Amino acid sequence: SEVEAIEELRTMANKNTAVKSLLGMGYYGSITPPVILRNVLENPAWYTAYTPYQPEISQGRLEAIFAFQTVISDLTGLSISNASMLDEATAAAEAMTLARRIWKGSDEAVFVIDVNLHPHISAVIHTRAKPLNINIIEHDFKSSLVSIKEDIFGAVIAQLSTYGDVTNPGQAISELHAREAIAIMTCDLLAATLIKSPGEWGADVAVGSAQRFGIPMGFGGPHAGFMSVRVGLERSIPGRLVGQSIDSHGNPAFRLALQTREQHIRRDKATSNICTAQVLLANMSGFYAMWHGPQGLRAIADRIHGFAEALRASIAAAGGVVNASTFDTVTVSKVDADSLVAQALKIGFNIRKVSADVVSLAFDETTIWSDVLALAKIFGVSVGGAVTNIAPALNRSTQFLTHPLFHTFHSETSMLRYLRALADKDLALDRTMIPLGSCTMKLNATTEMIPVTWPEFSGLHPFAPLNQSSGMRELIAQLSDWLIKITGYDAVSLQPNAGSQGEFAGLLAIRGYLDARGESHRTICLIPSSAHGTNAASAIMAGMQVVVVSCDDAGNVSLDDLKAKIGEYGDTLAALMVTYPSTHGVFEEAISEICEMIHAAGGQVYVDGANLNALVGLSQPGKFGADVSHLNLHKTFCIPHGGGGPGVGPVIARAHLAPFLPNHPLDASCGPTTGPGPVSSAPYGSASILPISWAYIRMMGGDGLTKATQVAILSANYIAQKLDPFYPVLYKGKNGYIAHECIIDLREITKNTGVSVDDVAKRLMDHGFHAPTVSFPVAGTMMIEPTESEDIREIDRFINAMISIRAEISDIENGLLTHEQSPLAFAPHTSSDLLRTEWDRKYTREIGANPSGLTHEIGTGGKYWPSVGRIDGVYGDRNLVCACTPIEELAINR
Numbered sequence: 001s002e003v004e005a006i007e008e009l010r011t012m013a014n015k016n017t018a019v020k021s022l023l024g025m026g027y028y029g030s031i032t033p034p035v036i037l038r039n040v041l042e043n044p045a046w047y048t049a050y051t052p053y054q055p056e057i058s059q060g061r062l063e064a065i066f067a068f069q070t071v072i073s074d075l076t077g078l079s080i081s082n083a084s085m086l087d088e089a090t091a092a093a094e095a096m097t098l099a100r101r102i103w104k105g106s107d108e109a110v111f112v113i114d115v116n117l118h119p120h121i122s123a124v125i126h127t128r129a130k131p132l133n134i135n136i137i138e139h140d141f142k143s144s145l146v147s148i149k150e151d152i153f154g155a156v157i158a159q160l161s162t163y164g165d166v167t168n169p170g171q172a173i174s175e176l177h178a179r180e181a182i183a184i185m186t187c188d189l190l191a192a193t194l195i196k197s198p199g200e201w202g203a204d205v206a207v208g209s210a211q212r213f214g215i216p217m218g219f220g221g222p223h224a225g226f227m228s229v230r231v232g233l234e235r236s237i238p239g240r241l242v243g244q245s246i247d248s249h250g251n252p253a254f255r256l257a258l259q260t261r262e263q264h265i266r267r268d269k270a271t272s273n274i275c276t277a278q279v280l281l282a283n284m285s286g287f288y289a290m291w292h293g294p295q296g297l298r299a300i301a302d303r304i305h306g307f308a309e310a311l312r313a314s315i316a317a318a319g320g321v322v323n324a325s326t327f328d329t330v331t332v333s334k335v336d337a338d339s340l341v342a343q344a345l346k347i348g349f350n351i352r353k354v355s356a357d358v359v360s361l362a363f364d365e366t367t368i369w370s371d372v373l374a375l376a377k378i379f380g381v382s383v384g385g386a387v388t389n390i391a392p393a394l395n396r397s398t399q400f401l402t403h404p405l406f407h408t409f410h411s412e413t414s415m416l417r418y419l420r421a422l423a424d425k426d427l428a429l430d431r432t433m434i435p436l437g438s439c440t441m442k443l444n445a446t447t448e449m450i451p452v453t454w455p456e457f458s459g460l461h462p463f464a465p466l467n468q469s470s471g472m473r474e475l476i477a478q479l480s481d482w483l484i485k486i487t488g489y490d491a492v493s494l495q496p497n498a499g500s501q502g503e504f505a506g507l508l509a510i511r512g513y514l515d516a517r518g519e520s521h522r523t524i525c526l527i528p529s530s531a532h533g534t535n536a537a538s539a540i541m542a543g544m545q546v547v548v549v550s551c552d553d554a555g556n557v558s559l560d561d562l563k564a565k566i567g568e569y570g571d572t573l574a575a576l577m578v579t580y581p582s583t584h585g586v587f588e589e590a591i592s593e594i595c596e597m598i599h600a601a602g603g604q605v606y607v608d609g610a611n612l613n614a615l616v617g618l619s620q621p622g623k624f625g626a627d628v629s630h631l632n633l634h635k636t637f638c639i640p641h642g643g644g645g646p647g648v649g650p651v652i653a654r655a656h657l658a659p660f661l662p663n664h665p666l667d668a669s670c671g672p673t674t675g676p677g678p679v680s681s682a683p684y685g686s687a688s689i690l691p692i693s694w695a696y697i698r699m700m701g702g703d704g705l706t707k708a709t710q711v712a713i714l715s716a717n718y719i720a721q722k723l724d725p726f727y728p729v730l731y732k733g734k735n736g737y738i739a740h741e742c743i744i745d746l747r748e749i750t751k752n753t754g755v756s757v758d759d760v761a762k763r764l765m766d767h768g769f770h771a772p773t774v775s776f777p778v779a780g781t782m783m784i785e786p787t788e789s790e791d792i793r794e795i796d797r798f799i800n801a802m803i804s805i806r807a808e809i810s811d812i813e814n815g816l817l818t819h820e821q822s823p824l825a826f827a828p829h830t831s832s833d834l835l836r837t838e839w840d841r842k843y844t845r846e847i848g849a850n851p852s853g854l855t856h857e858i859g860t861g862g863k864y865w866p867s868v869g870r871i872d873g874v875y876g877d878r879n880l881v882c883a884c885t886p887i888e889e890l891a892i893n894r
Helices: 002-013 034-041 059-076 088-102 119-132 170-178 263-269 279-317 337-346 369-378 412-424 446-453 470-487 499-516 533-541 559-572 591-600 655-660 687-723 747-753 757-766 792-813 845-849 873-878
Strands: 110-114 136-139 152-158 182-186 205-209 225-229 241-246 252-257 329-333 352-355 358-362 491-493 524-528 545-549 573-579 604-609 628-631 651-653 742-745 781-784
Touching: 002 446, 002 470, 002 687, 034 279, 034 412, 034 446, 059 205, 059 225, 059 241, 059 252, 059 279, 059 412, 088 110, 088 119, 088 152, 088 182, 088 205, 088 225, 110 119, 119 136, 119 499, 119 533, 152 170, 170 182, 241 873, 252 873, 279 329, 279 369, 279 412, 337 352, 337 358, 337 369, 446 687, 470 491, 470 628, 470 651, 470 687, 491 655, 499 533, 499 573, 499 604, 499 628, 499 651, 499 655, 524 533, 524 559, 533 545, 533 573, 545 559, 559 573, 559 591, 573 591, 591 604, 651 655, 687 742, 687 781, 687 792, 747 792, 757 781, 757 792
Parallel strands: 110 136, 110 152, 152 182, 182 205, 524 545, 524 573, 573 604, 604 628
Antiparallel strands: 205 225, 241 252, 329 358, 352 358, 491 651, 628 651, 742 781
């Protein structure tokens, strides 16, 4: 039961030890303002939303992401920021590949990384570099780059060293630019309120984590990573960009910009494989910046720096050996590290053992003066008071966060109302079914969400001593065991913090296995034409070459073409990536035969677990021939999508690939010693949201999980049968049924009437629905996935809306009006449409704005109103604006 599950989780949570961690390394104590905690993190209007591919019903979270981009752009001093990355380490690795993509010189050019980076950031960069044959040179940027004779295509420099030093990167950046290399800097957002930003130093790219902007450590995640770039690199930046455009009424509106860079369109030529990011956390960090404003953020930073400098200066004055400068971290050398760590633990603190004779401690927003006094005693010194001591040459003099957004919402009343106003603009699962195919937008039960904010889970530092996280590790072990049993595999890693990263990790496991067998020449990855774009992008990241296999008329992998491709590439075949059931919405009846064909040719089979919601309890990939998969806990196992993240993408494999799953340099218990290195910043990725999936599986049990799968398939087939007379279902199995989703074909309708899938998608908004997936995997179609969460009433409401739209299309076919005169062309209809003085359209206001006849009677949800009209995508891409206009730009005296 729900009560029993919560009790079990509470028992595990109580096994974790509450110690104040000053370990730093990118993870810090942070205070989430309660108004943001309650009204965003704990609010289904925010956490159940999907990625805003339909911008007219996503203006609230698009505005929030736009504000987050402004925060990052302002604090890093670079013009273009994306909508978030998965974490700091993967952001740094993505920056490396960005630099490589735009490099025009020798293929032998190297990438230089700062020896003073946090160790896990360095490790993730190495993991990414190896399969791409990128040579890494580690360098201390206190010295010139003249000693490096090779061509350099890029370098990453630590703004704050892992030991706390505040760096002056000016000479290094000048030397890099002289060699036509890209200069990347890591950036601490709080530090950037006091010290010069990467942009002021001339950096081309900045990366980092927004964790200390109001997000708990959470045993490693999730947190919003970020990347910002100078003008000229906007088409090379990975991930999503929110930009400004205009709607059909000429009003400003937000949308996802420059989407042709992304994996769902560019596939193997995409800038990255990133799909799910960390939007919910990015929104929270953006609101945190609004709540405090620039003065408040600087005050927090001043306080942290004052505490750190007071301790550093006192130890130095007493003859201790410390770092020469600091923002928040004090490193002390020539000491007995074990003794100091033990003494600190006795008084309730974790401090970092750097080596046998070096310790460091990082102060944060939660540090109070009594903490400083207590810690000073173990070093045998006394401190007088907080002091500041940042070298004048490093001080920030430029303004930031000048837009009114960051000067308005400093009271709970104003912030509460702003958050409510934004949420009211959006359609999420708290309002309606979201029938997105390939996305599995199922219920995220309230009980599953409760433990996420418990401090026993959310307050854990990922690198704290193992015995302090025994409850969390027990949960991780149980969840891992359950996932293995569900899928029929032998080993799992929960480290990948998105499905895309699970794909990458799985392909690395295949490469590691083949390399160990002396078959490193096998680099060909076969991918069906129906596959999700991340598959091809991940294969390229893993150093493979993509060969597309065609599909037959029934939507299945063409066995004839597969045989031909195996014959052509057999000796170099590494893997087949296949989704089961397929992205065409059918069960590949020949899946076991396909696996046998690949194995006979010496390859491995990667089964994409994106559609596992059609398999749980009925079929196991590990038993029908697959070697490795990734799972999407944010699809099948109830972690909410959060408007575009967070997610968890475990990689799960058979025994022969287990030695090649991810590991981590700072947690020997996480993964095999023979692994490829880490694929995420933290050993267990987005660990603090794992209790959601644990609770889902625990409460459902085996029978419940099986029934959920059956109902998901039943609901999809019900929709397919009902809609087939109006919109032909494109692919069916030989018995006339589908899997858990169906594709309806509108191409003939478009040909005959001009009505596009976009018209239908926008018209569904007038009925109060989020559209199904549009033009994927087949252009001119819609892919519908209802999940098991929707009852028959909601499913019938959706079916009736689609039939109503088909009747409007018939009016065009019958010549009653043209496409341009129809409500489909004007959709979605806003309240301002109804308030127009004149109405010269060929249909009534009521038909336009309320085609379903929705009322506010008791027991009904009432009418949802889109806040903007149809958005002009071309205008937005041609006039790219990705941050709030500074207040000076609006002033008459600028």
